[in-house]
Amino acid sequence: MTVSELNRLANQVLTQSFPLFWVSGEVSNLTRAASGHWYFSLKDNKAQVRCVMFKGRNSYIDWTPKEGDKVEARCNVTLYEARGEFQLTVEFLQRAGLGVLFEAFEKLKLKLQAEGLFDSQLKKQLPIHPKKIGIVTSPDAAALRDVLTTLKRRMPSIPIVIYPTPVQGKGVATLIANAINQANLRAECDVLIICRGGGSIEDLWQFNEEVVARAIANCNIPTISGVGHETDFTICDFVADTRAATPTAAAELATPSRESLLNSLNVLKNQLTRNMQYLLNQRAQSLDYLARRLISPIQHIEQQKSRLAQISYRLNSSLNQQLHTKQHNLIRLSQNLQHLNPQAVLTRGYAFVQNTLGEIVTSSQQLKSGDEVTMTFNVGSADAIISKPKP
Template sequence: MAQQHILQVSELTKKVRFILESELNTVWLCGEISNFIAASSGHWYLSLKDQKSQVRCAMFKGNNRRVSIQPQNGQQVLVRAKVSLYEPRGDFQLIIEQMESAGEGLLRQQYQLLKDQLHKEGLFELYHKQAIPKLIETVGIITSPTGAAVKDIMNVLKRRNPLLKVIVYPVLVQGEQAKYDITHAITLANQRNEVDALLIARGGGSLEDLWAFNEEIVARAIFQSALPIISGVGHEIDTTLSDYVADLRAPTPSAAAELVSADTEERIKNLLSLSKRAHIAIGQQLKRSSHLLGSLNHRLSQVHPEQQLRNKQQKSDDLTLRLQGLISRKLNQVKHQPTYLEQRLINASPANKVKQKLQYAAQLNTQLIRAQQRLLMAKREVFSHQCEQLHIVSPLATIARGYSITRTEQGKMVKSIKDLEIETSIKVEVSDGVIDAKVLAVKAN
């Protein structure tokens, strides 16, 4: 017991709270409200229960401001909450972040799941969208024949384009049968192929009212339609899966009607604009044709026989002048050719060749003599310079300046007194002769 850590109550509740919040995190829960209290602080406190269990809940005012319903005891709700623990009392509880009516909440979950599925399959991608024809002569409307939406659409079409043909495919737009009616109408319109575009419309309502246009069977029928489809379901804030899959989405049925109908006044303006453009284009075409006609007339005059004959005569005169000039140059060449050949013969004769060779040999001999003289002079200068250098370093030059060279009788040069002995005969060489002498004494410096 001494080694085991004993927890305080607050430590235990803190650890349990940490485990609950980290492990379970956020959960969705459906249940019945009981013990509902709206505190003066703005927070809500309640319990959610089913037939077997209940759990305490708290929803703080920062989150409950966004709740669109007024909670009351006995009401079934769908909540998104974090699992937690109220530490002061050790009570297990949920911290609610989002609350909505159970029926609509479940529908929203189904809507989101199907939306994610269709998005992953690529049904919402832009490259699948068909272009809406610019000129629509016949439009098909898939809607309730007695609803306000069809009346609004017909009023808009009549005002903007009375000539537009309209085919209504009557369907239910609410209830379990609605999804089958809408799917059948889309298939029927594609089989008949009698309209240029389809308009799917319905007035506004709750999520449950518009649910037929969130059904998977309807979304896939719209995606598979060969006819371009415009979706005009609900009000601007309402968005259904049909809007995502359709080739074009309009915020309201009336807006969808405007998209498929060109305004009559606008069409008149377009016709006037096209007429003006056609008039300008015809004028430009006439101008180009006139210019082309003038060009063709000019080309025709150039190929006229008389013009062709003149051109041929001019060309003949030009060739005649060129031929005369060529003949004249050839005659001059023939006339001067003997003189030219004679000169070439003289230049090529053996005597002339021998004379040229002799002149060339004389030039070479002269060049050789000059080269020998230059070489001899250069050698003399080098020899004279070397003699001067040799004289400078010669012993004779040293002797001439008053010095002498002493040798033994054997001819060995005396460099030190150690090389001599008393009574030794020596020879002293001076500048003008040799002196025979004998050593009488030797003194060191």
């Protein structure tokens, strides 16, 4: 086994054998490298151990340790393989004594979570266009100036009500809760901002007190928690309807941007104008179409008269044609009838013979000697007796 393999194996054993744990000690030999990493030792009165806290982890720390600081480090055991040096890789660093606060924080957080105070279903929606905004904070706080500046920039027309209270110091949690209760009782605002600037966990601890959390939970006004900086989390953040990373962000969440509203109004105005212009064009086209179809009464009468004259002409023409055709047919039939008229035949010297029964005799075989017949001529008739029929 080579030295590299030995150190790699030792590092694996150490990492697997020692999960994350807390160790307390005094900072010494602190070095802040150009890379951003921190190198230091933790010691007590009997021993010391080398530590490293990489830039990716110490950037989340809102304070900088110095020589002699009593700290608590959450870390794991590793071996710097290149030198075979035993060291602690620190994931989180806090001042000594803060562990008790974190324990109290987690205990209260679990209690309120079990009661359902953090349920998303209980969260109230922030109004889109609040008519009045309330702020719970210290009148002397820099956070208040940031909030007021942001509100004035975004929507200066919205009235603001400040519910003053100290936000730092022993025993001020009750005063903060009273201010929240007062805002809820007066019910004059549409949204309530609870804010203060950043600070250490001790500075922000009043917003981790149960009395403040329950005041927020019982508030009928939609609440925004804007306590500390982006990396700071308090119990208020979990109970409030909305959490903002900073007081300025809380002000932005509470108000619509005037510029955004104006831009939206311009977009809606342009869209409405286009839609109205489209409708007007459609109606104008329909009106033009109807106008082209609309005819004055005189024109309508003239058109009907012309149409009636045309119909009358066609009717007369049709009747005349039919009359002419009937007359022609009548003449033709009359001529045919004239040709077939027996009287016309008689005028040419012919006669027709009838027996005593009035029947026309067309053949000599119908007669016998002694039969009486009547012969009709063109003019007059004569009776005769058949002497001898001839075939």
